[in-house]
Amino acid sequence: MNKFFYGWAVVAAAFAITFVGFGSAYTFSAFVAPLQHDFGASRGSVSLVFSLAGFLYFGFGIISGPLADRWGARRLAILGMLLVGAGLILASQARSILQVYAAYGLGVGLGVGCAYVPAIGAVQRWFVRRRGLASGLAVSGIGVGTLVMPPLAAWLIEALGWRDAYLVLGVLAAIIGAGMSLFLANDPRDHGLGPDGDPLDVAAKAAAKPGFSVREAVRTRQFIGLYAACLICAFGVFVPFVHLVPYALDHQIDHASAVLLLGAIGLGSTLGRFVLGGLADRMGRNPFLIAMFVGMAASLSIWVVATSFWPLALFAVLFGVFYGGWVAILPAVVMDYFGGRNVSAIIGILYTSVAVGTLVGPSAAGFAFDVSHSYKMPIIASIAASLIAAAIAALATRPSTAASGAH
Template structure:
């Protein structure tokens, strides 16, 4: 019996299994990355480093895992997603285990920053790019459910890491998380399938005619996309919108401690970003399918900037929790919609490659935002100007998206 027939016999469209596989990739990879707030203080105490320097550990990983999408995306288009994603998951797990043996902060940057950075860079884009091939009408919803793994990983991993660090120390925690990534990553890689055509299906669950099952996908090739001014407008959106996206992930916990909250309360606030993010990914992707993904994306980026400005006024756990939930909601919607909106514009022909190149814009925002915010705090004792600049970037990005076309001709 063929895989397609087996899937049909169970009444399950295999595209949703691919969504589950991508969910596991996001959950394990980004969950491991977003344990960082729980390690912030232990690493600072162990190596006597400032906030700006400690922030560089996370920023280095974030820069790599977004910029490497430009490599992993085209590679997955060429050889299929499974070997690329499998390699990425192995890098994350082994990088975390190696970080447990670090004797200097530079070694942590190499093992955690580079290991997790390369690993997520080789798994995220191929996984989310694969989901795009399995859906058309429900692409926003499918993308949202897949990247909900990031939200749930963000929600669960920091508090769990804090508990594990309390029981086994930061070195033991890195080993435990590394082994977990290797196991879950292997399962996710096994479940992935490159496209519905490879299983005799077509997007959204209909049986594909045999003669068309291997036909080329529609859309623009990568070279054409890179020559198009609309792509570079979207690239500017990625850079400006993500300049502030990862600042709360790194600095919300120490910001809360500056207000007199405990380290565990600060870590829980980062977890609440994950709660909001999960809701945004599950709910906003489906809403965007109905109201228009471009219009929804512009509104979401605008509200991200508003949430950052609210952060400046938030004092105490309750107010910071409201910020974390609201920011997470819009962050989750952004992550869910960017891949789907990109495919709406440029088509499926070079899906993973186009998404991978686009995500290099996110890489520069990720590298600069948290690090500059940390250095600004070290210099001024305040996060005021970093937050204002990040919010302004969101407002400009929202305006750019609002005037983008709905689709491009082939």
């Protein structure tokens, strides 16, 4: 009983992958101003770089998830992290905004897409009783990455310029991400264990029903409702990651403090993933998922009226908490409903909803700003989207006999 349970090594690997992958992606806000300056691009067109990357890293899970179920998460994650590094390095050499689209959008987008769903899917198989906690710890890498990487990027831009900053980040992403991916393992049974480190005979009884096929899962009311809720919510949820720093600069907040606001989202996100995942295990993951949508709407309401550093910091931390809780709890809810047989594939299909929202939301907010010179309407639209998502999720996750294993 005192032996180290290898499932926690899988969690650590997933943490490192999400730290490097999403941390690199969310540095983009620190690069908006220099990219605009050097390439003479509008805010909307620069925002589209992030939207393209986001569409790919959530949307590509529909391919990487089934491949991970078949070939194992480790191979996909190593490939993904090398692509992230290559994309950032190539972005450092870009001579036009279109080349940034290609290098950053395709490299980071496809790279995170290759690694994220396989890594998170692998974690789900290693845990039952502590699945919410383990999932929360794994994806807390996104929060810590958002806390650490944008200030690091801003410091590198200040010291070296944006090109060398991308070069340094690319090398770090490839070395740390690919190295930690080696610790991923798809199935505890390959290590002679059941989930949570239980003996195999105990785990075999608990796993009498191996889970839904992909075709069965996507036809259920629960999946359709979760898909719709995540699609609508995602139109607004990634707007702050691109536009909070430019918004702060527009309100005469200095660049270093503006980038700290993005770090504050990361701080809140880390707290949300660490704390709320474990609480959801004890109090019910479905109600917590609905509460995350409502919480994001409430925090965005602060952003509508905030014009100085401290109100914006309060918004950033609170938004991060609820955003982090959403990302932590969602894979565990999927596992609860549909089992482990095809969990990576099902999560991958579900995340295509987030991909569409990520593609449309931040870029639409940027183009809306170009027209109106205000972020008010995009923020109000984001609030409405989160509230609608909460209502849909509440209807979709009502108890029924349609999906066994729901909490």
